[in-house]
Amino acid sequence: MKQTMAWQADIGLEVHVQLRTRSKMFCGCPNKFGAEPNTHICPVCLGYPGALPVANAAAVRLTAMAGMLIDSEIKLYSKFDRKNYFYPDTSKNYQISQYDEPLCLGGHLDIVVSGESRRIGITRIHLEEDVAKNTHFDTNSGVDFNRAGTPLMEIVTEPDLHTPEETLAFLQALKQVLQYGAISDCNLEQGNIRCDINCSVRQIGATQLGTKIEIKNMNTFRGVFRALQHEIPRQIREIERGGTIVQETRRWDDAAGRTESMRGKEDAHDYRYFPEPDIPPVLLMERDVAQWRSELPELPAARRARFVEAYALPEYDAGVLIADKEVADYFESTVKAGAPAKAASNWIMTELLARVSEAGDSITTLRVTPASLAALLQLVEKKTINGTTAKEVLVVLLAEGGDPAAIVQQRGLAQVSDSGALEGFVSQVIAAHEKSVRDYQAGKQPAFEFLVGQIMRLSRGKANPQLARELLKKHLG
Amino acid sequence: MIGAYLSIDREDALRQAHEADARRAHGESLPLLGVPVGVKDLLNVQGQPCTCASRMLEGYRSPFDATVVARLRAAGAIIVGRLNMDEFAMGSSTENSAFQRTRNPWNTGCVPGGSSGGSAAAVAGDLAYASLGSDTGGSIRQPASHCGCVGFKPTYGRVSRYGAVGYASSLDQIGPITKDTRDAALFLNVLAGADPHDSTTIATPPPDYLSALGRDLRGLKLGLPDEYFIKGMDSEVENTIRAAVEQCRALGAEIVPVSLPQTEYAIATYYVVATAEASANLARFDGIRYGLRTSSDDVIDLYEKSRSQGFGPEVKRRLILGAFVLSSGYYDAYYLRAQKVRRWIRNGFDEAFTKCDALLTPTSPTTAFRFGEHLDDPLKMYLSDIFTATVNLAGITAISLPCGFSSLGLPIGLQVIGPALGEETILRVAHAYEQSTEWHKRRPNLAAQG
Numbered sequence: 001m002k003q004t005m006a007w008q009a010d011i012g013l014e015v016h017v018q019l020r021t022r023s024k025m026f027c028g029c030p031n032k033f034g035a036e037p038n039t040h041i042c043p044v045c046l047g048y049p050g051a052l053p054v055a056n057a058a059a060v061r062l063t064a065m066a067g068m069l070i071d072s073e074i075k076l077y078s079k080f081d082r083k084n085y086f087y088p089d090t091s092k093n094y095q096i097s098q099y100d101e102p103l104c105l106g107g108h109l110d111i112v113v114s115g116e117s118r119r120i121g122i123t124r125i126h127l128e129e130d131v132a133k134n135t136h137f138d139t140n141s142g143v144d145f146n147r148a149g150t151p152l153m154e155i156v157t158e159p160d161l162h163t164p165e166e167t168l169a170f171l172q173a174l175k176q177v178l179q180y181g182a183i184s185d186c187n188l189e190q191g192n193i194r195c196d197i198n199c200s201v202r203q204i205g206a207t208q209l210g211t212k213i214e215i216k217n218m219n220t221f222r223g224v225f226r227a228l229q230h231e232i233p234r235q236i237r238e239i240e241r242g243g244t245i246v247q248e249t250r251r252w253d254d255a256a257g258r259t260e261s262m263r264g265k266e267d268a269h270d271y272r273y274f275p276e277p278d279i280p281p282v283l284l285m286e287r288d289v290a291q292w293r294s295e296l297p298e299l300p301a302a303r304r305a306r307f308v309e310a311y312a313l314p315e316y317d318a319g320v321l322i323a324d325k326e327v328a329d330y331f332e333s334t335v336k337a338g339a340p341a342k343a344a345s346n347w348i349m350t351e352l353l354a355r356v357s358e359a360g361d362s363i364t365t366l367r368v369t370p371a372s373l374a375a376l377l378q379l380v381e382k383k384t385i386n387g388t389t390a391k392e393v394l395v396v397l398l399a400e401g402g403d404p405a406a407i408v409q410q411r412g413l414a415q416v417s418d419s420g421a422l423e424g425f426v427s428q429v430i431a432a433h434e435k436s437v438r439d440y441q442a443g444k445q446p447a448f449e450f451l452v453g454q455i456m457r458l459s460r461g462k463a464n465p466q467l468a469r470e471l472l473k474k475h476l477g
Numbered sequence: 478m479i480g481a482y483l484s485i486d487r488e489d490a491l492r493q494a495h496e497a498d499a500r501r502a503h504g505e506s507l508p509l510l511g512v513p514v515g516v517k518d519l520l521n522v523q524g525q526p527c528t529c530a531s532r533m534l535e536g537y538r539s540p541f542d543a544t545v546v547a548r549l550r551a552a553g554a555i556i557v558g559r560l561n562m563d564e565f566a567m568g569s570s571t572e573n574s575a576f577q578r579t580r581n582p583w584n585t586g587c588v589p590g591g592s593s594g595g596s597a598a599a600v601a602g603d604l605a606y607a608s609l610g611s612d613t614g615g616s617i618r619q620p621a622s623h624c625g626c627v628g629f630k631p632t633y634g635r636v637s638r639y640g641a642v643g644y645a646s647s648l649d650q651i652g653p654i655t656k657d658t659r660d661a662a663l664f665l666n667v668l669a670g671a672d673p674h675d676s677t678t679i680a681t682p683p684p685d686y687l688s689a690l691g692r693d694l695r696g697l698k699l700g701l702p703d704e705y706f707i708k709g710m711d712s713e714v715e716n717t718i719r720a721a722v723e724q725c726r727a728l729g730a731e732i733v734p735v736s737l738p739q740t741e742y743a744i745a746t747y748y749v750v751a752t753a754e755a756s757a758n759l760a761r762f763d764g765i766r767y768g769l770r771t772s773s774d775d776v777i778d779l780y781e782k783s784r785s786q787g788f789g790p791e792v793k794r795r796l797i798l799g800a801f802v803l804s805s806g807y808y809d810a811y812y813l814r815a816q817k818v819r820r821w822i823r824n825g826f827d828e829a830f831t832k833c834d835a836l837l838t839p840t841s842p843t844t845a846f847r848f849g850e851h852l853d854d855p856l857k858m859y860l861s862d863i864f865t866a867t868v869n870l871a872g873i874t875a876i877s878l879p880c881g882f883s884s885l886g887l888p889i890g891l892q893v894i895g896p897a898l899g900e901e902t903i904l905r906v907a908h909a910y911e912q913s914t915e916w917h918k919r920r921p922n923l924a925a926q927g
Contacts, residue, residue: 043541047761049534049642050521050543054676082757084803086780093760141776143765272803274812277646277754279676 005240006204009232011167012123012159012212014196015174016152017184018130019062024149025129026053026096026279031151033190037144045149047091052278055080059151060103060282063127065292066153066183067104069299070122070174076284078103080127080276085269088143089131097154099273102126103282109177110301111169120170121158128152147191159198159209164228171195171221180325181297194219199228200245201235210235211245215252215259227252231259303328311341320349327353330363330370337374340381347373351394367401368394376404388461389413417464419471422455425463426471429454440476448472478923480579481589481599483518484526485558493555500553508667510553515605517596518559519566520651521640522546525556529642530574531564533762533769533787543640544672545609545651552667557605560595564789565759566611566644568592569619569861572852573791581624582921583887587845590620590861596654597624601921607655607664611641613648614747615840615865618877621654622840622890625879625919627907628654629661630865632897633872634679637672643758645751646677648869657917658878658908662686665900681898689901690908695729697906700833704740705864710842717881717889718839721910725837728909733833739825740867742818744859747866748795749802749815756799762787794855823871830896835903838864840877840890864892873897876907879916888916 021031027044043051064074081099107122130150135142155174161167175186175193186192195218200210215231218224235245249268250259298306300322307318307328322328327348334344348363352373356363368376376393379385385393385408393407408414416422429451430437439447455468490513497511516522519529521539523546528534546556563573571579571594579594581587582602589598593610597620600608610617612630621628629652636651643649653664669683701722706715726732764770764783771782788796802811829836841861851858868875873896880891891910895903911917 046766048540048767049527049529049537049761050519050539050640051541052639052643052675054674084757084760086760086763086777088765088776091761091766092757093763094757270805272756272800272805272808274753274757274803274808277677278643 007201007232007236008204009162009199009201009228009235010159010209011161011163011228012198013155013157013161013167013170014198015155015157015171016130016194016196017066017155017178017186018192019059019151019153020182020184021056021058021062021151023056023058025056025059025127025151026149029149032146033187035146037142037146040146041148045091046145047093053096053276055279055282056151059127059153060284061292062151062183063103063125063153064284064289065181065296066155066178067107067125068293068296069177069181069183070107070109070155072104072107072122072125074284074289075101075103075105076286076289077101077281078126079281080279081273082276084272088141089134089148091132091145091148095129095131096276096279097128098126101281109170109173111166111173113163113166113169118160118166120160120166123156123158125153125155128154159200159212164225164232167197167228168221168225171224177299180299188220191219195224197224197227197231199231199235201232201239211247213245213247213259214249216249216262218252223252223254226254226257227259230257234259297325307331311335311345313341313345317342317345317349320353321345324363327363333370334374334377337371339374339377343377343380344373347377347394351391355398366398368397369401372397372401372404379404379408383415383417383464383466384408385413385415386461386465389415413462415464416459416462417467419467422459422463422467422471425455425458426468426475428458429472430475437476478580478585479582479598479602479604480577481560481595481602481604482515482558483528483530483561483574483576483595486525489525490555490557497553497555505553507551507553508663509549512554512606513557514549514554515557515560515596515599515608516546516549517562517566517593517608517610519562519611519642519644520546520559520609521642522556522559526559527642528559528576529565530562530576531787531789531792532575533784534767535575535769537768539640541640544637544674545668546640548667548670549609554667560593560599560605560608562595563592563616564792565642565755566592566613566616566649567755567791567795569615569858570846570848570851571595571598571620572848573789575789578848581845581887582923583625584845584885585926587847587887588623590623590841590845592616592620593628593654594620597621597626597628600624600626600654600656602923603920607653607660609651609668610654611644612650612652612865612869613644613751614869615862617652617654618840618865618875618890618892619861622877622892623845623888625882625888625916625921626654626656627658627661627879627911627917628652628840628877628890629665630868630875631665631669631900632679632874633869634677635683635874635898635900636668637670637675637678639672639674643754645754646758647754648747648751650869658876658904658911659687659690661876661907662690662904665904669900679898684901686900686904689904692905692909693729694725694906694909697730697835697902698733698833699725699730699906700733700735700829700836702735702737702740702829702836702838704737705838707842707863710839711844711883713883714839714842714844714889717883718837718891721880721891722837724913725906725910728913730906732837735829735832735836737825737829737867739818739822740863743822743867743870744863746815746818746822746870747862748798748859749811750819750870752795752799753803753812753815754799756796756803759788759792759796791855819870822867826867826871826873826894826896830899834895835899835906836892836894837906838892838894840864840892844883844885844887844889868894874900874903876903878907878911879919880910880914881916882919
């Protein structure tokens with residue numbers, strides 16, 4: 001008799017992220033994707049006899065900063081270890097990694113799925129070297145060592161994820177954080193992020209995790225999602241059929257849309273880890289860590305909150321601005337240059353972002369700089385020009401760049417705030433529109449607005465609208 | 478007849494010599510200008526072979542200069558050739574060379590010691606003015622002792638290891654083998670110093686070692702550890718060392734008894750630490766990128782065949798031992814325990830150096846032995862390093878210098894051990910002793926041996 005039971009999956013990830021450094025982890029070769037095979041190589045990353053590794057300080061810094069971004073504890077003492085195995089993707093037949101004393105311990109990252117926020121635990125982050133890329137041809141195989149020695153950090157999560165959707169959301173959130181922090185380019189096509197999945201299922205309410213299956217070498221987020229969509233029901237079916245899950249390593253066959261067994265537990269490697277004697281332990285000073293923390297870019301969520309708090313922006317505005325780090329930076333620079341915050345936000349969201357998305361450009365490539373936008377908005381604030389004129393000036397700025405005040409002066413666009421000059425316009429309008437004057441005096445407000453509009457037209461948009469209204473009211477008694 | 482060199486590039490050596498002559502003619506002055514030096518065959522010399530006396534690296538050519546080789550060149554030295562050794566520095570007699578036997582110039586029926594046997598034999602036999610060796614458990618000092626030379630093992634990190642093919646990275650140190658103490662100081666001046674390519678080097682700038690020489694021993698306390706005078710050691714060696722100790726007392730040193738109870742655990746600890754590191758260091762020799770390559774359709778089979786054919790029996794023995802002590806379930810009992818004993822050994826020396834400035838001991842419990850004498854008994858061979866390996870485990874410095882001869886005319890070495898960065902102290906002791914004796918002036922009579 002088949003029973004229907006309620007199941008839940010427990011998913012943990014080991015995410016490998018290539019760091020954005022100039023050189024490789026243990027040598028001076030460029031850390032660069034896409035070169036001819038075996039052109040970014042040297043005796044160190046080829047494991048030649050006598051060559052020694054020297055740890056890349058920038059990679060240590062980036063990994064520590066990644067840890068800070070997800071609230072890890074940064075260990076002042078960590079060390080490298082050798083992970084021993086024979087395979088042609090390592091030049092030394094060991095990989096330099098961190099085993100029992102990683103650089104970052106603990107931490108968490110919040111994700112939002114279906115409107116609900118969940119906190120996913122991070123176990124650790126350790127630093128290691130990427131391996132070479134093997135390519136298999138018909139009769140032989142090739143090894144490209146360009147990738148060998150690329151600085152790679154491995155982020156290990158707790159088994160806190162329960163669905164393919166949550167797992168995808170976690171990977172996307174992680175990617176946003178790492179990009180925001182300039183830790184990694186996170187370019188999936190270039191293999192900047194790859195991960196292994198640990199997945200088990202258990203009956204809801206069971207306190208112990210089920211037997212875990214590892215799915216190795218995932219290199220797309222979509223692949224992770226699909227693999228879990230397949231793997232979770234497969235494990236449930238297996239148990240419901242009366243079978244048991246045996247610990248093993250599987251691989252995802254994307255074309256076939258299923259996972260398949262790679263090796264069982266009995267074939268698991270004994271990596272014979274031991275401390276790397278060629279590299280002294282990494283000893284960080286409190287002041288280095290504090291310095292890095294001060295250089296840490298603000299994360300999207302914190303920045304949104306600060307925009308609301310510090311600039312009195314509506315939640316909506318803050319959300320739009322922080323979605324892209326460059327836009328948020330542009331906004332802050334504009335405000336720093338003297339623009340009123342809400343005006344800056346309005347102008348960026350309506351005028352500039354439309355222009356950016358039209359041109360498919362980055363906001364940083366616009367001719368109008370934060371300083372010139374701020375200058376323009378100050379002209380509006382000081383009533384030198386009105387909003388309509390400001391839009392005209394912006395068109396000039398977007399096309400040619402330049403100084404807004406100079407443009408206003410050259411083109412004679414300054415607002416007329418001189419009551420003598422305005423009185424003339426007011427008298428002309430009253431004389432020309434007797435009917436509207438009568439309508440207004442009969443209590444029809446729209447007639448007043450019409451008359452104001454006529455004054456603006458006569459002044460070719462330069463009249464100070466506030467002053468025009470006051471003068472008109474006075475004349476109409 | 479001696480068989481010290483594995484490779485000599487005659488053209489290259491002469492070119493370097495002519496260049497040195499030209500520079501001398503121009504009045505250039507460098508510490509080693511025109512001095513012919515041989516290097517152990519595990520040091521990379523650009524464009525030259527670097528076999529480590531192994532079939533595995535037969536035909537291999539170095540793509541770069543080791544830092545110590547570059548420093549020798551910068552000091553004007555001529556790199557004559559590369560010297561025989563035990564395969565991958567594993568051994569104490571140079572009999573583990575895959576290519577040839579190196580004979581002891583004092584008695585060609587005897588081994589020169591090892592693993593830097595070629596380096597010591599070349600200096601003793603006047604085949605080089607001086608040479609470089611490597612010392613992982615005694616591999617500079619023991620052959621220097623057996624060949625009547627001065628062998629210097631610097632503090633760990635004092636000399637760069639970049640370009641020296643690694644045996645046990647946390648123990649290996651490069652040093653000179655010379656005819657006397659003054660030359661040892663001169664070479665140390667050239668070799669010592671931090672290297673950006675070796676992150677285990679010490680940042681502190683080295684002193685001028687020559688200025689440590691020329692003083693007597695008044696005001697120095699020299700420790701005599703009981704544990705270095707063991708049962709079963711050659712009585713001629715013991716008597717000679719005790720006479721040397723008296724000579725140091727006569728030169729003004731105060732001799733104090735010290736105890737190093739850790740000594741008896743040194744060899745066991747050494748063979749766990751060294752072989753563990755070696756099992757990873759030598760994993761790169763797999764036939765894929767360089768070195769000996771057999772043919773096979775299967776990569777695992779290729780590894781097995783290449784390594785089976787490329788490595789000799791002693792190397793295989795140590796690699797298997799090293800993989801074992803690191804393996805799951807045995808790690809704690811062997812590797813981890815050895816690390817603890819290692820710390821204890823280091824603490825033992827720290828404590829001893831609170832009571833004295835340096836230690837006086839024999840370098841080796843015996844004089845040079847005959848070919849084949851220890852070959853069938855690896856454990857007996859391992860005991861050759863009983864007085865030297867502790868120094869590597871502690872990461873400190875020591876020198877071996879001639880202090881007498883056995884009744885068969887074989888040299889006996891006195892070891893002076895100093896604390897970390899105690900190079901100047903041990904050079905001062907060694908130099909004062911040496912200058913008060915004639916031992917370093919004796920030369921083997923090769924002609925008489927036919």
